[in-house]
Amino acid sequence: MSKSELESLVTKEALTQLIHDELAGLQLSTNEYIQIANSILDAALEKKQVNGFAAGDYGVKPVKKLPVSSDDITIRPFDPGEDIKLLRRWTADRAGKEFLLSRLENSAASVDDLAADKDTIFGIVCTKDGTPFGIVGYLNRDREQRKAEMRKLIGDPALRGKGYGKKATKLWLSYGIHGLQLRKIYLYTFDTNLRNIRINEELGFKLEGIYRAENIIEGIPKDVIRMGLLLGDR
Numbered sequence: 291m292s293k294s295e296l297e298s299l300v301t302k303e304a305l306t307q308l309i310h311d312e313l314a315g316l317q318l319s320t321n322e323y324i325q326i327a328n329s330i331l332d333a334a335l336e337k338k339q340v341n342g343f344a345a346g347d348y349g350v351k352p353v354k355k356l357p358v359s360s361d362d363i364t365i366r367p368f369d370p371g372e373d374i375k376l377l378r379r380w381t382a383d384r385a386g387k388e389f390l391l392s393r394l395e396n397s398a399a400s401v402d403d404l405a406a407d408k409d410t411i412f413g414i415v416c417t418k419d420g421t422p423f424g425i426v427g428y429l430n431r432d433r434e435q436r437k438a439e440m441r442k443l444i445g446d447p448a449l450r451g452k453g454y455g456k457k458a459t460k461l462w463l464s465y466g467i468h469g470l471q472l473r474k475i476y477l478y479t480f481d482t483n484l485r486n487i488r489i490n491e492e493l494g495f496k497l498e499g500i501y502r503a504e505n506i507i508e509g510i511p512k513d514v515i516r517m518g519l520l521l522g523d524r
C-alpha cells in the first residue's frame with residue numbers, strides 16, 4: 291500500500307469514527323444507520339433533491355381543486371354524511387388508529403371531531419371506478435402561516451404495500467401546494483412505519499426531529515419522528 295493510499299484509508303477511518311461518535315448517543319437501529327448511509331451516498335452522488343419542490347415535480351398535473359386524478363386513482367372531497375362510516379370502519383384496527391393518533395398529545399381524536407374540525411381537510415382516495423379505499427388529510431391547517439400536518443391511510447389492509455399510498459400522497463401534495471397554497475407540510479410518524487417514512491423521503495420530506503419514546507403502544511415505548519417539506523421560497 292502506498293503512503294497516499296494509507297493516508298486516505300486513515301482519513302476515512304477517522305471520518306467514519308467521527309460520524310459514529312456523533313450518532314452513538316442517538317441509539318439508532320440498524321435500519322436507521324442504513325437510511326443515513328444511503329442519504330450520505332445520495333448526497334455524494336448529487337442525487338439529493340433540494341428541499342423544496344417546484345410545480346409539477348411529482349409527475350402529476352398541478353391541481354387547484356378536488357377531485358384530482360392520476361392514471362388509476364382519484365381523490366375526491368370528503369362527504370361528512372356518507373364518508374364518516376368509511377372512516378369509522380377504516381380506523382377500527384391498529385394501523386387505522388395511527389391515522390387518528392396525535393402522537394404529540396398522546397391521544398386519538400374521534401372520527402366525528404376530526405370530520406367537524408374547521409382546520410381539517412380530508413380527501414377520499416378512490417379507484418378509477420369510484421370505489422373508496424383510503425383517506426388523506428391536512429390537519430391543523432394554519433392559514434396565516436400556510437402550513438398543515440399531512441396524514442394518510444390506505445383503509446383497506448389488502449391494498450397496503452401496492453403503491454397506492456405513494457400515488458395518493460403525490461396527488462394530495464399537489465393539491466396542498468397548488469390548491470391550498472401551503473408553504474410547509476409536516477407530519478409525525480412512528481420510526482417503525484417504514485412504508486410511510488419511505489414515501490415521505492422519496493417525495494422530499496426531511497427529518498426535522500426525533501421525539502424519543504414519545505408514545506407507549508401496547509406496552510412498548512416508541513419514537514416519533516417529525517418530517518417536513520418546504521415549498522421553495524413561498
Ligand SMILES: CC(C)(COP(=O)(O)OP(=O)(O)OC[C@H]1O[C@@H](n2cnc3c(N)ncnc32)[C@H](O)[C@@H]1OP(=O)(O)O)[C@@H](O)C(=O)NCCC(=O)NCCS
Pocket residue numbers: 385386388389440441442443444445449450451452453454455456457478479483484485486488489492
Ligand atoms: C403508510 C401507508 C399510507 C403507505 O401506503 P402503502 O400503499 O401501504 O405504501 P406503498 O405501497 O406506496 O409503499 C411505499 C414504499 O414503502 C416500501 N415498502 C412497502 N412495504 C414495505 C415494508 N414492509 N417495509 C419497508 N418498505 C416497504 C415500498 O417499496 C415503497 O417504496 P418504493 O416506492 O421505493 O418502492 C399505508 O401502509 C397505511 O395506510 N398504513 C396505515 C396507516 C398509517 O400508518 N398512516 C401513516 C401515519 S398517518
